[in-house]
Amino acid sequence: MRTDLTASEAQRLILDATRVLGPETVAIPAALSRVLAETIVATRDLPPAPNSAMDGYAVRAADLAGASAERPVRLRVAFEVAAGAHVAAVLAAGEAARILTGAPIPSGSDSVVRQEDVARDREQILVRVAPLPRQHVRERGEDVRCGERVLEPGVSIGPAEVGMLAALGRGVVSVRQRPRVAILSGGDELVELGGDVGNGRIVASNSYSLAAQCRELGAEPVHLGIARDDPEDLERRFRAGLRADVLVSSAGVSVGDRDYVRPVLEKLGCTLVFWGVKIKPGFPVCFGRFATGDGPLVFGLPGNPVSALLTFEQFVRPALRKMTGHQVLFRPLVRATLAERLEKPPGRLHFVRVELERRGSQVLARSTGTQSSGALRSMTLASGLLIFPAEETLLAPGDSADVQVLDESFFHSSEPGF
Amino acid sequence: MRTDLTASEAQRLILDATRVLGPETVAIPAALSRVLAETIVATRDLPPAPNSAMDGYAVRAADLAGASAERPVRLRVAFEVAAGAHVAAVLAAGEAARILTGAPIPSGSDSVVRQEDVARDREQILVRVAPLPRQHVRERGEDVRCGERVLEPGVSIGPAEVGMLAALGRGVVSVRQRPRVAILSGGDELVELGGDVGNGRIVASNSYSLAAQCRELGAEPVHLGIARDDPEDLERRFRAGLRADVLVSSAGVSVGDRDYVRPVLEKLGCTLVFWGVKIKPGFPVCFGRFATGDGPLVFGLPGNPVSALLTFEQFVRPALRKMTGHQVLFRPLVRATLAERLEKPPGRLHFVRVELERRGSQVLARSTGTQSSGALRSMTLASGLLIFPAEETLLAPGDSADVQVLDESFFHSSEPGF
Numbered sequence: 001m002r003t004d005l006t007a008s009e010a011q012r013l014i015l016d017a018t019r020v021l022g023p024e025t026v027a028i029p030a031a032l033s034r035v036l037a038e039t040i041v042a043t044r045d046l047p048p049a050p051n052s053a054m055d056g057y058a059v060r061a062a063d064l065a066g067a068s069a070e071r072p073v074r075l076r077v078a079f080e081v082a083a084g085a086h087v088a089a090v091l092a093a094g095e096a097a098r099i100l101t102g103a104p105i106p107s108g109s110d111s112v113v114r115q116e117d118v119a120r121d122r123e124q125i126l127v128r129v130a131p132l133p134r135q136h137v138r139e140r141g142e143d144v145r146c147g148e149r150v151l152e153p154g155v156s157i158g159p160a161e162v163g164m165l166a167a168l169g170r171g172v173v174s175v176r177q178r179p180r181v182a183i184l185s186g187g188d189e190l191v192e193l194g195g196d197v198g199n200g201r202i203v204a205s206n207s208y209s210l211a212a213q214c215r216e217l218g219a220e221p222v223h224l225g226i227a228r229d230d231p232e233d234l235e236r237r238f239r240a241g242l243r244a245d246v247l248v249s250s251a252g253v254s255v256g257d258r259d260y261v262r263p264v265l266e267k268l269g270c271t272l273v274f275w276g277v278k279i280k281p282g283f284p285v286c287f288g289r290f291a292t293g294d295g296p297l298v299f300g301l302p303g304n305p306v307s308a309l310l311t312f313e314q315f316v317r318p319a320l321r322k323m324t325g326h327q328v329l330f331r332p333l334v335r336a337t338l339a340e341r342l343e344k345p346p347g348r349l350h351f352v353r354v355e356l357e358r359r360g361s362q363v364l365a366r367s368t369g370t371q372s373s374g375a376l377r378s379m380t381l382a383s384g385l386l387i388f389p390a391e392e393t394l395l396a397p398g399d400s401a402d403v404q405v406l407d408e409s410f411f412h413s414s415e416p417g418f
Numbered sequence: 419m420r421t422d423l424t425a426s427e428a429q430r431l432i433l434d435a436t437r438v439l440g441p442e443t444v445a446i447p448a449a450l451s452r453v454l455a456e457t458i459v460a461t462r463d464l465p466p467a468p469n470s471a472m473d474g475y476a477v478r479a480a481d482l483a484g485a486s487a488e489r490p491v492r493l494r495v496a497f498e499v500a501a502g503a504h505v506a507a508v509l510a511a512g513e514a515a516r517i518l519t520g521a522p523i524p525s526g527s528d529s530v531v532r533q534e535d536v537a538r539d540r541e542q543i544l545v546r547v548a549p550l551p552r553q554h555v556r557e558r559g560e561d562v563r564c565g566e567r568v569l570e571p572g573v574s575i576g577p578a579e580v581g582m583l584a585a586l587g588r589g590v591v592s593v594r595q596r597p598r599v600a601i602l603s604g605g606d607e608l609v610e611l612g613g614d615v616g617n618g619r620i621v622a623s624n625s626y627s628l629a630a631q632c633r634e635l636g637a638e639p640v641h642l643g644i645a646r647d648d649p650e651d652l653e654r655r656f657r658a659g660l661r662a663d664v665l666v667s668s669a670g671v672s673v674g675d676r677d678y679v680r681p682v683l684e685k686l687g688c689t690l691v692f693w694g695v696k697i698k699p700g701f702p703v704c705f706g707r708f709a710t711g712d713g714p715l716v717f718g719l720p721g722n723p724v725s726a727l728l729t730f731e732q733f734v735r736p737a738l739r740k741m742t743g744h745q746v747l748f749r750p751l752v753r754a755t756l757a758e759r760l761e762k763p764p765g766r767l768h769f770v771r772v773e774l775e776r777r778g779s780q781v782l783a784r785s786t787g788t789q790s791s792g793a794l795r796s797m798t799l800a801s802g803l804l805i806f807p808a809e810e811t812l813l814a815p816g817d818s819a820d821v822q823v824l825d826e827s828f829f830h831s832s833e834p835g836f
């Protein structure tokens with residue numbers, strides 16, 4: 001087991017041990033926000049037949065050469081084309097067919113004139129424009145041709161992709177599985193929500209915040225409850241989580257007397273890869289894996305609410321993104337200007353919870369106040385985590401630093417852009 | 419009814435008619451990504467009692483004045499403090515108490531020394547540091563004080579907020595309701611997924627893409643199916659959607675012969691506010707409301723797949739965001755540099771589907787190819803919509819324009835920042 005790693009060494013070890021999950025087949029509405037696990041090849045042309053892009057009249061362009069508002073050309077309305085129906089009739093010279101948007105272009109015609117460019121006179125029309133051939137005609141296969149590769153594996157499925165799959169007649173699609181994340185809290189001071197909070201006991205709130213972090217990523221949390229400070233209870237609960245893809249425990253990974261976690265994990269066949277990362281908050285984070293390769297990735301996160309949220313963010317989240325099939329694993333980074341002085345001793349990278357504010361082309365970062373690892377409130381106020389590098393000791397007002405943006409509404413606009 | 423509006427006039431009329439939905443009470447895991455509808459006032463202190471931030475020993479700082487590695491001070495370990503238990507014992511002068519992270523500080527002690535700074539010798543410890551009073555003590559109420567306002571209405575609930583609510587003992591919370599959006603497709607050329615696509619018939623894919631757009635926003639789609647080109651069928655289906663918050667119909671809002679939508683809506687008591695917005699794609703979009711104020715907002719979107727997605731994006735999405743209680747209603751905007759020449763006639767604002775690429779500090783925008791309103795494929799390739807203003811006719815390579823960013827992974831990073 002390694003110890004005292006840098007954040008980047010720790011993350012590398014984790015991602016090297018992380019495999020993309022297998023595929024599963026889901027109905028297309030359930031594929032939204034999932035990652036495609038197959039190549040989608042079109043099995044039909046879209047549109048399936050030449051059709052009208054406008055409400056108007058199907059015509060023969062040659063009949064209308066020279067037509068204008070001053071010299072309109074008269075055509076006989078021979079028939080009407082209904083959408084979605086077989087068209088038997090063939091358009092002859094001097095004829096037009098009434099046609100609506102989406103209806104198939106009848107044989108014999110090669111163009112559509114918009115109804116705004118026509119005056120109707122009972123069974124005849126007066127056409128005031130000379131259309132080009134194929135004008136207002138959507139050609140067969142114009143959008144997608146049968147046999148064409150339309151979507152590639154690894155694509156994140158959004159509304160347009162869902163619509164495309166439906167248009168191609170795909171009711172189900174193969175996507176990457178959602179990671180199942182077993183979550184355990186540990187410690188005799190913890191109670192479930194609604195439990196007795198006398199004698200300094202506190203709600204096991206990490207179960208809730210970690211589960212929410214999972215769901216935000218599309219992962220599925222599985223609650224293993226609260227383990228007592230007792231190796232047997234811990235082992236029983238860990239066993240219940242061995243079928244998950246990831247097992248996250250918040251507590252019991254310190255060097256304290258109640259550190260039962262390591263021996264219990266080892267008994268179950270899990271090898272600890274590292275313990276202790278040179279970051280603050282969150283130093284006592286650990287990571288383990290099963291030598292057999294069929295057990296979950298195991299993360300031991302500190303019990304402090306902020307440390308738990310933050311180490312999940314840095315180490316568990318990228319692994320879950322990779323499992324889910326995403327190529328880009330990390331939060332947005334912005335270069336921000338410090339609005340205040342920050343100091344620390346060298347040796348550990350600090351994640352400073354900051355509020356971000358746009359000031360012209362600059363982004364200002366300001367600490368949310370106390371940076372104690374107990375101060376959950378500071379996390380509710382933070383829109384980002386400023387990276388104060390391990391060997392730096394001073395960031396002065398006006399200095400710049402990278403900030404991981406947690407709150408993506410930071411990018412949203414109060415203007416539509418028009 | 420107004421017609422030929424600018425995009426911004428249309429959006430203003432819609433947002434003026436849009437009301438924030440009422441509150442509902444949900445369990446806190448279900449509150450994730452919802453908007454808080456109440457003020458959260460702390461009903462307890464967090465932490466609830468002074469407790470240890472470290473594994474180590476509770477001490478009296480005065481006993482250790484002058485302690486150092488060279489001159490360690492010896493204390494007797496009088497008792498152990500268990501987490502979550504009542505502590506009856508009181509620390510006397512010359513004594514220490516074994517304590518673990520999170521356990522309450524016993525009476526008589528005022529500081530904690532880390533176990534790394536101590537050598538244990540059976541029932542005694544040798545302390546090599548002189549702690550400050552209150553060192554490694556997390557004070558009662560340090561994070562949150564009872565009576566304090568912790569979260570304000572309008573806040574978007576993320577994992578830290580969920581954790582905070584749990585820590586405060588809140589099992590349920592009041593949030594803004596999710597909008598229910600009734601979705602109707604119309605046209606005889608449309609079939610349900612799996613239906614017969616002969617004679618130019620196509621799958622009603624807009625139902626799928628519009629529903630996905632709703633779900634991405636946290637709104638709840640309600641499928642009204644496919645209306646035939648028949649006023650009675652249309653009326654029956656519209657009636658089924660009158661209890662929704664929003665009714666979206668894609669089709670039948672053109673000026674064509676099959677425009678049954680307007681009379682049917684009027685019969686149901688809906689007044690059309692506008693029809694026709696000077697944009698491309700998407701001109702024939704309409705918006706209606708019920709004079710009584712208790713019916714849904716009604717959007718008639720064009721039937722073309724791209725026009726439907728795009729007019730939802732511009733007009734329905736901001737309304738749903740407002741209903742849901744969000745303050746910031748619009749997509750991120752980036753200023754992009756054109757990689758190619760774009761031309762159009764004046765008169766309508768064009769939304770050009772573009773791919774975005776970062777090149778140093780610049781963002782390059784390149785058209786995804788055909789901009790036909792039928793070309794759903796172009797939407798699957800687009801990471802943004804470039805705004806080509808109504809009265810402009812030329813954008814040359816190197817010119818810059820605003821782009822609405824549809825694909826928020828554009829902001830994500832391939833590096834963690836450390």
